Amino acid sequence: MTDSIQFDSRPNHADANPLVYKVALLGFGTVGSSVARILCERSNIGLRLTHICNRNVVRKKVDWLPPEVVWTESIDDVLSSGADIVVELIGGLHPTEDWVRRALASGKSVVTANKQLIAHCGPELARLARQMNQQIEFGASVAGGVPVISGLHQGLAGDDLFKICGILNGTCNYILTQIESSGVPFTTALREAQKLGFAEADPTEDIDGLDARAKLAILIRVGLHCNVAAASIVAQSISPIDAIDFDYAKQLECTIRQISRAELKGDTLFAAVQPSLVPLTSPLARVERSQNLVMATGVYGGETVFGGHGAGGHPTAVAVVSDILAIVHARQSRTGRAPEVTAKSQPSEKSPALTADFVTRHYLRFLVKDRPGIIAALATILDKSGINIDSVLQKPGCQKSHLPFLITLEECRTSLVVQALKQINALDFMVHPCLHMPIL
Amino acid sequence: MTDSIQFDSRPNHADANPLVYKVALLGFGTVGSSVARILCERSNIGLRLTHICNRNVVRKKVDWLPPEVVWTESIDDVLSSGADIVVELIGGLHPTEDWVRRALASGKSVVTANKQLIAHCGPELARLARQMNQQIEFGASVAGGVPVISGLHQGLAGDDLFKICGILNGTCNYILTQIESSGVPFTTALREAQKLGFAEADPTEDIDGLDARAKLAILIRVGLHCNVAAASIVAQSISPIDAIDFDYAKQLECTIRQISRAELKGDTLFAAVQPSLVPLTSPLARVERSQNLVMATGVYGGETVFGGHGAGGHPTAVAVVSDILAIVHARQSRTGRAPEVTAKSQPSEKSPALTADFVTRHYLRFLVKDRPGIIAALATILDKSGINIDSVLQKPGCQKSHLPFLITLEECRTSLVVQALKQINALDFMVHPCLHMPIL
CATH class of the missing domain: 3.30.70.260 (ACT domain)
Structure with a gap:
């Protein structure tokens, strides 16, 4: 709680000493190192990386981070530090669930890209965060760099959404679009995807739709305001799909994608993750390789589409850093500083020469x-x-x-x-x- | 200032009397009445419509709003009322600029769909809002129901955006896609669009790109952090485009759209609104009728796409209500209540039966x-x-x-x-x- 009090009192001396929020990273893999790189390179957004916590930390150390960054293997070093925001990029439930709880309980806000964690106990963690006057944000947990969580939670908050339909797993989409474009059998497409790093050595989570249904459960909660266990959503594997199915689909003016969809009709929530035929005219049909796309439909606003890079270190890191900034803005507004474009944690305004001479x-x-x-x-x-x-x-x-x-x-x-x-x-x-x- | 103090003290008795925020509407045209309808029908989001201010208010009155709503022709009635948030849907600069300033100065937050106002004096109004510890939100001023302002401002805040490219004017897109699909001359397509209400009697603002460049100026400010006068952006009319150009474009595997784009390269900002050839494979080529689409490109996250209904009462009203809710959430977080899914101004969680039996x-x-x-x-x-x-x-x-x-x-x-x-x-x-x- 000491942290929280310090934190809230800072704006009082903000003019003397520009407000900088301290960020600690748990996990220094692909996404973690991308987050560190953005925090390093974008020095004008008011964030400072103070800690990196990882197993075997000596092997992980890089030379492009400031020497002040503390490298540690101990979560306790992070929890007892002055970090304002803890970023969890380890994945899975153990030890992350415990660590995230302890971070919140020690008065730190949390940003996570962990879909399992959020699908499993998101509402509970949100309650704990509220009790501690902190926030937990998870924009990177679904569709990587595509800002669909904030889009549903804020941008479309004014609508009454009843349907969400999307491509949430880049691995499946990569494999399906490879079968589509090269006519190779499923097993060949999977092997290629594994060789290129688009699929894991054990691809079950992706192929069988388990990854996508955890994400769908999160979208259902944020967009349709229903609490559904991921494991209760039907998931069908894409493994039986072969080149011939794309030939048939084409005759029906369709193609095949792994589609995650949920629709609220009265008191029933229809939800499933399945390979599906989608008309060639649908935006879903045009999602290539590892891209993601989400279509949300509301009573008032109709269909809204969010698309972009669903995976990869840098795009996912953008979602993480956006969440960190959202927490900072909420803090600033809490202390009487509205989250406007010119606030300290926003890039300073540029004054370039204007031209139409493309x-x-x-x-x-x-x-x-x-x-x-x-x-x-x-x-x-x-x-x-x-x-x-x-x-x-x-x-x-x-x-x-x-x-x-x-x-x-x-x-x-x-x-x-x-x-x-x-x-x-x-x-x-x-x-x-x-x-x-x-x-x- | 009295309002602001009252406002901030409310959460203390929130449990005894659920927190309701009072909303006043300036302007009761297509968008205004849609906003009123959403506020009426979505009674669970913690907002209450208290005032409607319009000229000739007697002629405007409808029977589907609660009798407590005050109908008035006087802005002073609104400014002296207990309304927390004033929604400006009149358009243009006079008297709106004055009214918005007075609303902010009297301790009310403002939501507006007025692109001219924001392009003209957005930063100034934002400063005034900050001084008064209020907010001004303008998500509906660009691309109607497409949540691109919040997407750039929050969802992609973690990226360093350098390029924005989009279809921001539904009238032009309707006319161009009509020429494309029916092969009619420009003048015929324009007349049809006017007959169907997709184009104004005087279509100059739309056709000549003046509407789109005001929107582009706003996107440049929010996404690229550059302050550019709308009038300084080159705008080229779509009026010379005819069916033959679509034939030629097709031979080049392209189609034609009115494209608003801006790109920051070093110290130069390239910006223009022009009819442009776009490859048939681009998402821009597939934007039909009055739809809008914005593509934002960042150093880290690559290309992100936002698409949907760019105009129309209901979609624009969704953007307005989302902005109202964003202000409410900022208020709640300011008073120590984090803006989480279960907060009072969020729809209550539903518990439907789950099925995959589509x-x-x-x-x-x-x-x-x-x-x-x-x-x-x-x-x-x-x-x-x-x-x-x-x-x-x-x-x-x-x-x-x-x-x-x-x-x-x-x-x-x-x-x-x-x-x-x-x-x-x-x-x-x-x-x-x-x-x-x-x-x-």
Whole structure:
């Protein structure tokens, strides 16, 4: 409790000594080291990494962190330290559940990416956090870097959501999209995914939908406000899916994805994790490789989509750091400092030069009175302007007096194109000024 | 200031008298009445509508709101009331700027959907709010119901964003997708959009990109932390685009959308609102009709996508109510009550029955030893189970001993299918158990 009192009193001397919040990391694997890197590189967000706790810590030490960071194997070193926020990136339930409880009980807020922990005892941990006047945040526990937890909890708080449907497991999506694109058998796709690090040596958790259903249980709690044990959600394996199923799916104008979905209808909650056919027109069908996507449907706002990198050190670390900042903002608002853009824990405002002079490919559509030498005239002006033509396209069968055609340009600065078009638009064969657009 | 003190002291008697926050609406048009409807229908979120302020208020009155709601034409009635949060849905700068300043100055927090106001003087209003220990939220000012402001501000706060690219104007997107799908000239598509209410009588603001650039200026501030005047952003009209451009675009495997984009490169901010060619494989190409989509790219998390209904009363009202709830949560955390799922302003937790028994179309893939009568045997079992076959598909040229084929089913309960498959899987011609999946 001493920590908490110190903590709350800090803003009083904030102007003399800018407010810095101390962060301790439990676990220094892929995500942990990405979090450390962001905290290191983004020095303007008001966070300082003070502790890293990991087994075999000597082997883990890196040279790119400030020497003040304390490396330890003992959770007690972290709990007795002045750290404000403990970030749990160890995973599993043991010893993490105990450590997270002790961190909260010792007056520290907690950020975790641990879906098992949150699916297993999230509400209990939230209660403990409230009792201690602390917070526990778990945005990274579902869909890695895709901000779907905050999206459901805050961005769509005003809606009455009744349906959540998404692709929550990057391993399954990688395997399925590999079968789809290369026509390889399931076992080959799995082996490739394992070789490339997209699947674990024991892939059961992913393949059989157990990972996805823990995430779905969390989304159900946050978005549909229902408390469901992950183990009670039906999960069907993707292992029987083979190339032939994608052929059949294509004939039905569909493809196959591992879909996690939940729908509240009256007093019944439908929920399952299953390989499913999805229409090619659905955003779900276009989720490639290890991407994640969540669609939430509400009574008032209809369908809202959140998509991005569902896994990987850096994207997951973004979710973790966003959660740390959310705790800091809540602290600041608690002490009378509203969480606005200019608050200390926000990056300072930049003052760059503004320009629309994108370097891009360009689309130039002409309407001309046809006569010999038009292309030559245009090409000469473009060439003198240092602009390279990529292609010339003309639709057959158009009127000679209003002949449309198209020139695409290789990448160049937009201002060069605008300059060249001033000359071109003055040419006598131009019926209209040239329409130009960037090609993204 | 009296209001603010009253406000902060309330949680002390929260248990005796559940905490309710009072909301006043300025403007009772499409969005305003949707906000009123949500506040009315979602009685469990701890908000009470107390005032509606509008010109000609007698003509505006509706019978579905509680009689306690005060209808007034005078802003002073609102400012002198006990309302905690003032929601500004009038639009434009006059008299809204003055009214919003006065609301903040009188110790009320403000929620607004007014992009001009925020693009024009957002930072100033945020400063005033901070001085008064209040908040101003503007999630509905960009992309209506798509929670992109909270997504950038909170969900992706941990990333260092450098690029934002999106479709921010539903009118332009409606017109462009109409030209694309029907091949009509621009003027026809515009007239149709006007007839259907997707475009204003004077469509200049939308067509010429002025609406989108005000929104882009806000996204630049929130996501890229740069302060840019909307008027300084280049905006190019979509009016020269015609059906032929979609033909050309298609040849380039692209389509055309009004794209608002900003990219920070060193000390230069590239920004523009322009009709642009986008590859058919991009999520931007698949944004249909009046939908909105924003892609944010960060150094660490890569690309994140937010999509949904960018306009319309109900989706925009969801963004407004979400902002109201964000203010309430900040208040609660300020008074020592963390904004957790079980807090008073959150819907109470539901306890529905859990099932995976979705009613859906089904995909059944068989692998059989071919012999006469297989389809008949399967059809009989399905029919007796009350299940209707939709189609039977067989790829030619497969081995008779391992013959794959497909049956799709009309919509039915999954449990019926599982029951029928128990019988089917026991049949002697089955090489493998049947693979079954829902067709979404």
